[in-house]
Amino acid sequence: MNLQQAKHLAHKVLANEANPEEKAALQQYIQDNALLPGLEEQLFPLQELMSAPDSALPAGMEERILTPLTGGNAPAIPARRPVLRQLLRISAAAAVVLIVCLGAYRLLHTDRTPETTLQTLVTPNGSQGNITLADGTQIRLNGGTTLRYPSSFTGKTREIYLDGEAFFEVSEDSSHPFIIHAPAFTTTVLGTSFNIKSAAGQQLSEVAVATGKVRVAATVAGTADSVAYLTPGEVVYYHPNDPAGIHKGSIAFNMIGAWKDRRFHYDQTPLHSILHDMESAYGLHFRVVNPAVLSCTFSATFNNMTATEILQTLALMSQVKFQIKDSLTEVSGQSCN
Known part of the structure; x- marks a missing residue:
C-alpha cells in the first residue's frame, strides 16, 4: 500500500x-x-x-x-x-x-498488539529458524524472513507480523483467533498447519493449508475477490499487478512447506520467483544482466539438491546462463519469449 x-x-x-x-x-x-x-x-x-x-x-x-x-x-x-x-x-x-x-x-474495530511489546526474530538468507510462541504455536522460518511477535498474548486475538516465508503449526484456541499480518495477506486461523510466503516487494505471494481451515484476506484496498477460505490441500496466490485479486487452487500436500527440506516444485514458475527461493534457502546473491530473462518460466522439481545443481539444471532447460563472480551469481542470457 x-x-x-x-x-x-x-x-x-x-x-x-x-x-x-x-x-x-x-x-x-x-x-x-x-x-x-x-x-x-x-x-x-x-x-x-x-x-x-x-x-x-x-x-x-x-x-x-x-x-x-x-x-x-x-x-x-x-x-x-x-x-x-x-x-x-x-x-x-x-x-x-x-x-x-x-x-x-x-x-x-480491531485489536492490535502495541508495537512496543513486539519481539523481532530475523533469519538471514541461507539459514532457517525455529520458534515456539507463548501459546505453544510452532513456527519454522525460511531464510530472509522477519517475524515480529509478543512475548505473551493478551486480549481477544493472537496477532503476529511476518515478512518472508514460514510454516506454522498453530495451537488450537477457538476463543482467541491467531492472526498473521503479512505484506499481501492477513491470515486468520483457530488451529491448523499452513505455509505463508509473503515478503515486501515480492511479486508473488501465497498461502497453502496442510491441516485445518484458514481465512485469507488480501490487504490491498479495492482488490476484487479479496477474501478466501482454505481447507487442506488448497492454496491462494496473489500478484500485485493482477486486478483479479487472489486466485484459489490446489496443491500437493507434500509440497506445502517443502522448503524446510530444501524441496522445490515449480509449474510454469517465472525465474524471478525461483531466484528468490535460491536467495532465501541458499543465501545466494544475484546480479541480473538482462532483466528480460526473469520472465522465463520453468516446470521442474528439485529434491534436496545443491544450489549449483539447481542452477545447472535451469541453464540446461533454457537460454539462461549463470556465472559465479566473487560473492555474486551473474544471470544473463536471452529472453524466453
Whole structure:
C-alpha cells in the first residue's frame, strides 16, 4: 500500500464507510510506517479540519468521533457556538490521530498488539529458524524472513507480523483467533498447519493449508475477490499487478512447506520467483544482466539438491546462463519469449 491509498482509506474510516479489511489494512500501514515524519498529518489533515468553516465539516463527524471517547454519550454541538464547535473540532481531529495511531478498537474495530511489546526474530538468507510462541504455536522460518511477535498474548486475538516465508503449526484456541499480518495477506486461523510466503516487494505471494481451515484476506484496498477460505490441500496466490485479486487452487500436500527440506516444485514458475527461493534457502546473491530473462518460466522439481545443481539444471532447460563472480551469481542470457 502506498501513501495515496492510505489517505483514501483514512477518508473512508472517517466517513464510516470502510469495511473491516480496509480498517485492518490502514492500521497495518500506520504501524509499518510509524517512524515516517508527518504521517498522521498526511493521513488526517488537522489544519484542514481546524481551518474549515463550520459548514464544511461533514455532518455528524464530531458526534461519530466523540461518541467512542464518551462511551456513547457525545455532547450536543450548538449551531450558534462557533468557539465551542472549533474546540470540539480540534479535540475530535486530535482524537482521530491518537485513536488510529494507538490502534483503538472502537474506531478501527480491531485489536492490535502495541508495537512496543513486539519481539523481532530475523533469519538471514541461507539459514532457517525455529520458534515456539507463548501459546505453544510452532513456527519454522525460511531464510530472509522477519517475524515480529509478543512475548505473551493478551486480549481477544493472537496477532503476529511476518515478512518472508514460514510454516506454522498453530495451537488450537477457538476463543482467541491467531492472526498473521503479512505484506499481501492477513491470515486468520483457530488451529491448523499452513505455509505463508509473503515478503515486501515480492511479486508473488501465497498461502497453502496442510491441516485445518484458514481465512485469507488480501490487504490491498479495492482488490476484487479479496477474501478466501482454505481447507487442506488448497492454496491462494496473489500478484500485485493482477486486478483479479487472489486466485484459489490446489496443491500437493507434500509440497506445502517443502522448503524446510530444501524441496522445490515449480509449474510454469517465472525465474524471478525461483531466484528468490535460491536467495532465501541458499543465501545466494544475484546480479541480473538482462532483466528480460526473469520472465522465463520453468516446470521442474528439485529434491534436496545443491544450489549449483539447481542452477545447472535451469541453464540446461533454457537460454539462461549463470556465472559465479566473487560473492555474486551473474544471470544473463536471452529472453524466453
